[in-house]
Amino acid sequence: MAENNLVVTVSPHVKSPGTTRSVMRWVIIALAPATLWALAAFGTAGISVVLISVITALFCEVVWHNLRTSKGVARTWLALALSLGVPAAGSAVGLGIAVAVATVTFMAAFTFSETALERRGEKRHVFDGSAAVTGLLFALVLPPVVPWWIPFIGSFVAISLGKEIFGGLGFNVFNPALVARAILVLSWPVYLTKGWFKPLVADATSSATPLTAIKEGTLAGLSRFYAPLFLNNPGGCIGEVSAALLLAGGLLLILAGIITWEIPSTYLGTMVVVSLLVGQDPVFHLLAGGAMLGALFMATDYVTSPITSKGKIVFGVGCGLITMMLRLYSKSPEGVTSAILFMNMLTPLIDRSLNPRPFGVSRAAKGVRK
């Protein structure tokens, strides 16, 4: 009788009702205001970048999933070959936008049919939402005016080289969206560092972003950028139009318990301290560029950031320091991507060296055992 009440299980004993799907749904909800606001600002240019990026990400996820589980392998290879071959051939002939529309439609149809088939059978995998989040985040760190194949190749790289090649969600070392951005910046710097809308006036392209002003030596009077950066600044990546909406989304995630406060606050706090130390405008540094998007949505990625609270603080401080170091002393105006990727690399090390003391083990004993 008593045995029925005595359940012996291995840890973890405290379980959360959250699933990957629910977490990803929250992230998409939190990103929605900033994304929609950006799409309103950039019009069709922004919408096509986001659509191509998200659909390509979902498509790649379906392809990898099918190849891994040996489901419809021939069909999947055919789809992959078509999705890469058609745009390559089309671009060579110079068909431009028609090819883009055809490819994306084809990929969306394949993704939809595969997922619909999957629903009848085994565990759902593709629409756990992680691929959609990766695709969306990648689109948000692109300039609004880019050739259509930039989000296409970028999303392909993010899912394939950033995530699936390591074994899928949970095994990737680096944030997939940022891996793609880093590779694309090295590959086609022309497209990734131009194509901005003009700050303050949303009508021209190929102009410098507010952060570039600092590199050019403008240090005084940066407060004139505060209001536009906070609410509506088209001079930057798609996701960086409004710092306020990103901040609201991040707060929502913290309140919903999806992310914790440690990484964003230490990341942004370190940036404030460093900019005060070197005598630059801290508010400007927080609002400009990818700091908000990076600190709230990229650095807090579960898979690639430390688990423990102490580890998260070290991670956030490291990100902040490297970001400021790159902004102040490197050639490029922004350093959020490199900073987060670098700290992603250190995450396993941080987790191992800040291993919490198990309950009941004395400090001395833990030290000895090490």
Place this chain on the structure above:
Amino acid sequence: MKAQMMDLTRGVVLENPLLRLMIGLCSALAVSVKVENALFMGIAVIFVLTLSNVVISLIRPVTPDNIRIPIFLVVVSAFVTIVDLVLKAYFPDIYARLGVWIPLIVVNCIILGRAEAFAYRNGLIASAMDGLGMGAGFTMVLVVMGAIRELLGTGSISVMGVTLVSLGSGFQAPTFMITFPGAFLTFGLVMGGLNKIQAVMAERAARRATPSMGKTASGGA
């Protein structure tokens, strides 16, 4: 005879210096930016590796154990100097492009590693075979990596001024592939590809070996 064949072929796949032993990587990552560079580097390494293996194997009886590494280095650097001067005299363009990597063959892990691990413990023929095989394995991987990186990174492959493959003028080459991160990525993908092929082959071999039961059953039916 079979043992000698084994010495020759071992370096190509089973103990490929780059993909399996993972030695000599730094020069491989740096040189694999162009097929042409990769070919010349490979030939230089085959030459140095084979001849230094032969000489080290020959002088085994008179080599004092305590100072064997300096002696190996003297032998290796003699052959590297020959390669260096020949390239400088007959292929000045390629010599300029390979730059410091030719003199650095002296300290290439593959050559010292094979000298210490193989030539110092084996006979003349076996050492020569080992040098040829290891050099061939090195060259093969280098050329494959060079082809991938040159084709994607510049849009075409050209050897000695002849364009072999071109992706057309519409192709906007990702310059990432000819940078160092691209070298690491290519190396990882080539190694992953070989692992995958070997895993699939092993699985097929296992399937062929074990299910004799299933075969007889189907044969009976």
